[in-house]
Amino acid sequence: xxxxPTRTNDPLLKVEGLVKHFxxxxxxxxxxxxxxxxxxxxxxxxRRGETLGVVxxxxxxxxxxxxxxxxxxxxxxxxxxxxxxxxxxLSTGGMRPLRRDIQMIFQDPYGSLNPRHTxxxxxxAPFRLQGVEPEGGVKKEVQGLLERVGLSPEHYxxxxxxxxxxxxxxIGIARALALKPRLVVADEPVSALDVSIQAQVVNLMDDLQDxxxxxxxxxxxxxxxxxxxxxxxxxxxxxxxxxxxDRTSLYQAPMHPYTxxxxxxxxxxxxxxxxxxxxxxxxxxxxxxxxxxxxxxxFHTRCWKxxxxxxAQEPPLLELxxxxxxxxxxxxxxxxxxxxDPALASAGxxxxxxxxTPKTAASPAVPEGPAPKKL
Numbered sequence: 162x163x164x165x166p167t168r169t170n171d172p173l174l175k176v177e178g179l180v181k182h183f184x185x186x187x188x189x190x191x192x193x194x195x196x197x198x199x200x201x202x203x204x205x206x207x208r209r210g211e212t213l214g215v216v217x218x219x220x221x222x223x224x225x226x227x228x229x230x231x232x233x234x235x236x237x238x239x240x241x242x243x244x245x246x247x248x249x250x251l252s253t254g255g256m257r258p259l260r261r262d263i264q265m266i267f268q269d270p271y272g273s274l275n276p277r278h279t280x281x282x283x284x285x286a287p288f289r290l291q292g293v294e295p296e297g298g299v300k301k302e303v304q305g306l307l308e309r310v311g312l313s314p315e316h317y318x319x320x321x322x323x324x325x326x327x328x329x330x331x332i333g334i335a336r337a338l339a340l341k342p343r344l345v346v347a348d349e350p351v352s353a354l355d356v357s358i359q360a361q362v363v364n365l366m367d368d369l370q371d372x373x374x375x376x377x378x379x380x381x382x383x384x385x386x387x388x389x390x391x392x393x394x395x396x397x398x399x400x401x402x403x404x405x406x407d408r409t410s411l412y413q414a415p416m417h418p419y420t421x422x423x424x425x426x427x428x429x430x431x432x433x434x435x436x437x438x439x440x441x442x443x444x445x446x447x448x449x450x451x452x453x454x455x456x457x458x459x460f461h462t463r464c465w466k467x468x469x470x471x472x473a474q475e476p477p478l479l480e481l482x483x484x485x486x487x488x489x490x491x492x493x494x495x496x497x498x499x500x501x502d503p504a505l506a507s508a509g510x511x512x513x514x515x516x517x518t519p520k521t522a523a524s525p526a527v528p529e530g531p532a533p534k535k536l
Contacts, residue, residue, distance in 0.1 A: 214391030
């Protein structure tokens with residue numbers, strides 16, 4: 162196609178300095194005593210036709226970020242630009258025309274569908290809300306959508322309780338795609354589903370992207386799912402993006418220590434690598450509270466490379482290699498940004514490295530002990 166370079170290089174979504182703080186109020190007068198800093202200044206772009214994956218631990222702010230860029234939440238600061246239009250503080254009425262172009266697939270396939278409505282009513286809701294009358298009628302269009310996501314057109318008059326979790330998620334996908342949006346934000350689209358169903362839903366989303374020219378932002382905590390579906394991946398930690406890179410580079414040579422720890426936890430199912438030496442990095446301690454995040458680099462309290470500059474100065478998200486942005490003073494697989502800085506006393510005890518080498522039949526995972534006594 163002649164327009165392929167334009168489609169892939171031109172950003173459809175541009176986010177600058179995005180912030181969302183949830184106020185904490187106490188007392189009879191409900192005075193603000195603090196704030197939960199769910200998203201605390203992030204920058205990224207999503208190009209037309211690509212899939213940006215967003216990963217991180219629970220509570221890192223990735224779901225809040227998804228609701229901000231779809232304008233289901235009002236940002237506390239920053240700028241959101243969709244196809245050249247500033248949508249940061251658009252009113253509900255101002256956003257209504259753009260709802261055709263920006264849609265969301267929710268995590269819970271059970272809670273996101275109204276149990277009192279039929280499937281036909283649920284999937285046709287976008288047409289009613291936008292005042293759109295498809296050629297051939299709404300019912301015919303909805304039945305075509307159901308067929309496209311792998312369901313039967315005969316399901317039109319059934320209710321959500323008659324479907325499994327995987328089928329309900331397909332209904333949610335059909336509803337999101339009803340008006341042919343350009344940007345779809347999927348918040349943990351398969352985490353609530355059985356593992357046997359996850360691959361089917363992920364493959365369906367891939368096929369629909371190719372068929373309809375969709376742009377995806379997929380939020381997940383499963384690194385295997387993100388690797389399968391994403392072109393580029395953003396790694397979040399405590400309200401910040403700490404690394405942003407293409408899929409291949411990120412998995413082969415992670416630059417941020419937090420990304421390296423995450424990647425060490427991904428199991429390698431390749432039987433040809435059985436017995437190959439591998440180690441898992443276990444981060445000690447819990448994720449700090451987003452109410453009072455650590456000073457400087459937010460990861461320094463759990464980082465084995467932390468030095469004095471990490472505690473005092475927040476590292477900016479810099480492009481240390483072509484297409485790779487990292488927020489770290491002491492990155493992996495890249496030149497040290499602060500050589501010779503004295504290490505923190507806590508750095509030596511921040512992690513535990515364990516042997517994660519797959520066990521073979523000749524070396525059982527659990528050593529044999531004494532035979533149990535007979536009763």
